[in-house]
Amino acid sequence: MQTQNALPETPDQTRKRTIEVLAHASLGRLKQFFADLDEQPEFQMMRGPETGLVMIRGRMGGTGSVFNLGEATATRATVRLTTGEIGHGYRLGGDRDAVRLSAVIDALGTRDAFKPKVSRFVEETEATIKSREDKQRAETAATRVNFFTMVRGDD
Amino acid sequence: MYVAVKGGEAAISNAHRLLADRRRGDRNLPAISVEQIVAQLALSVDRIMAEASLYDKTLAALAMRQARGDMIEAIFILRAYRTTLPRFGYSNPINTGEMLVERRISATYKDLPGGQLLGPTFDYTHRLLDPDLLNDSPVEEPITAETGHEPIMRVADILAGESLIEMEEPGEEETTPGDITREPLEFPLGRDERLQALARGDEGFLLALGYSTQRGYARSHPFAGEIRIGLVDVEVDIPELGFAVSIGKVQITECQMVNQFKGSAKQPPQFTRGYGLVFGQSERKAMAMSLVDRALRASEFGEDITAPAQDEEFVISHSDNVQATGFVEHLKLPHYVDFQAELDLVRRMRAEYEATQTGTATTEHKEAAE
Numbered sequence: 397m398q399t400q401n402a403l404p405e406t407p408d409q410t411r412k413r414t415i416e417v418l419a420h421a422s423l424g425r426l427k428q429f430f431a432d433l434d435e436q437p438e439f440q441m442m443r444g445p446e447t448g449l450v451m452i453r454g455r456m457g458g459t460g461s462v463f464n465l466g467e468a469t470a471t472r473a474t475v476r477l478t479t480g481e482i483g484h485g486y487r488l489g490g491d492r493d494a495v496r497l498s499a500v501i502d503a504l505g506t507r508d509a510f511k512p513k514v515s516r517f518v519e520e521t522e523a524t525i526k527s528r529e530d531k532q533r534a535e536t537a538a539t540r541v542n543f544f545t546m547v548r549g550d551d
Numbered sequence: 552m553y554v555a556v557k558g559g560e561a562a563i564s565n566a567h568r569l570l571a572d573r574r575r576g577d578r579n580l581p582a583i584s585v586e587q588i589v590a591q592l593a594l595s596v597d598r599i600m601a602e603a604s605l606y607d608k609t610l611a612a613l614a615m616r617q618a619r620g621d622m623i624e625a626i627f628i629l630r631a632y633r634t635t636l637p638r639f640g641y642s643n644p645i646n647t648g649e650m651l652v653e654r655r656i657s658a659t660y661k662d663l664p665g666g667q668l669l670g671p672t673f674d675y676t677h678r679l680l681d682p683d684l685l686n687d688s689p690v691e692e693p694i695t696a697e698t699g700h701e702p703i704m705r706v707a708d709i710l711a712g713e714s715l716i717e718m719e720e721p722g723e724e725e726t727t728p729g730d731i732t733r734e735p736l737e738f739p740l741g742r743d744e745r746l747q748a749l750a751r752g753d754e755g756f757l758l759a760l761g762y763s764t765q766r767g768y769a770r771s772h773p774f775a776g777e778i779r780i781g782l783v784d785v786e787v788d789i790p791e792l793g794f795a796v797s798i799g800k801v802q803i804t805e806c807q808m809v810n811q812f813k814g815s816a817k818q819p820p821q822f823t824r825g826y827g828l829v830f831g832q833s834e835r836k837a838m839a840m841s842l843v844d845r846a847l848r849a850s851e852f853g854e855d856i857t858a859p860a861q862d863e864e865f866v867i868s869h870s871d872n873v874q875a876t877g878f879v880e881h882l883k884l885p886h887y888v889d890f891q892a893e894l895d896l897v898r899r900m901r902a903e904y905e906a907t908q909t910g911t912a913t914t915e916h917k918e919a920a921e
Contacts, residue, residue: 408792408793408794411792412792412794412795412796415789416796416797416798419796419797419798419799420797420799420800447636448636448637448638448639449605449633449636449637449638449639450638450639450640450641450642450785450787451638451640451641451642451730451732452606452642452645452785452801453641453642453644453728454644454645454647454746454828455644455645455647455719455721456719456742456743456746456826457707457719457807457824457826458647458648458705458719458805458807458826459648459705459707459708459719459720459721460719460720460721461719461721461722461725461726461728461742461743462644462721462725462728462743463728463742463743463744463746463747464728464729464730464731464732464747465645465746465747465750465803465828465830466601466604466605466606466747466750466751466830467604467605467606467633467638468605468606468607468785468799468801469605469606469607469610469636470639470787470798470799472639474791484791484792486787486789486796486798487799488606488798488799488800488801489607489609489799490607490609490610529651530698531695532651532653533651533652533698534695534696534697534698535693535694535695536652536653536654536668536670536698537668537695537696537697537698537699538693538694538695538696539654539668539669539670539671539672540666540667540668540669540696540699541666541667541668541669543661543662
């Protein structure tokens, strides 16, 4: 997940960021989005939620030719709101509820009336994820070795 | 004569009920939850995921619980489960340079951009049993420190700057890598298929082979250029949208082993590389894998193939513990008919042998009497 850059986002970039943030959000957080709505959106499932496998690829030596490392479980769903917008949800693992809710939020994000709400939710969720990652970085940083040299002799 | 035997049904069903009882153990103790296994036996979960070749912590913990902690049984169960799921597709290659690093060390450079980050390591512990862990004593929160702003550069990229190490670059045209879950193994393999097989290979087997290279069977003067553990994004293309998104992060361990190479007619003296990439926090496995990867590249560098670790067919055919356990353990299944046939054969040979022995003895006796 890349952090946003300074330039204004294209609609595709906004969508990408939305789907990515939703994929990383906890189920509790996604449920909160709906708890905060005055009216629950109506939608139909178009696909899934279904769980399958993604073959994860790596590069030899980190930068070289591609090879298949191994698979991970992944779950995906596509929904259509009764107003017509289509949304997609994806995430690693088997959490079907989370993916279904993500797909609905993604669809709402493409509907003008909900855009600000979704974008605020995405921003707040991104901040939560970032602070979790920053905490981990800070814990790792505390285990950094600070070498010092023992001076020998008197010159 | 072939006689079909039936009658094990009741015994099997009772045995499985007994297994369920023994698995649960003392009912006065709370049952261990899958969440507890994921959280507190994390490295076992990682090993199951790596060797089952399926990243899913919850399912790996479930497999472990079901298998009563028998790792290879758990790996077998999880490997079998993966065959029931459809394949959605392939991820874009993960970028280990962009890792959210939890641990990163180098044995070749003391001071390197990003520093030596020990992370949650067993290294430098005294390996003394800790009686405090007999109780649920409170555990302190980790210390935090300000993070540096320099990127945690890959060590191989530092050496590459001086062109003293072989470059790892994608080929001119990116070819589709082989997939050993889709096509049967056909020797000789490409390095892509070897790495896939090694990534799911048995840790103990690879550890022993890696160790053998250090003890002189295919000596290759290795240095642990870098080991890094952390989270990387898994990006997949979403065809409906026409772009790729990260659908989550996986924890992986990467090891870059740097090996001396005296050069050949075509290449100047330089360092060569062995690569290890494993699901989860699996440092020992990643190191062993990189030693074995380098040993298996012998023919690429025109080195003599003299040791087991260099023999691709030997290594890869025996590295998968699901296959190995299947063939070894099948020996305990009923072989009554086969054995009857062998018994019959041995009896006949024995009778013939004894007949000759008696014959000889009689002749000898006669000769002596004469």
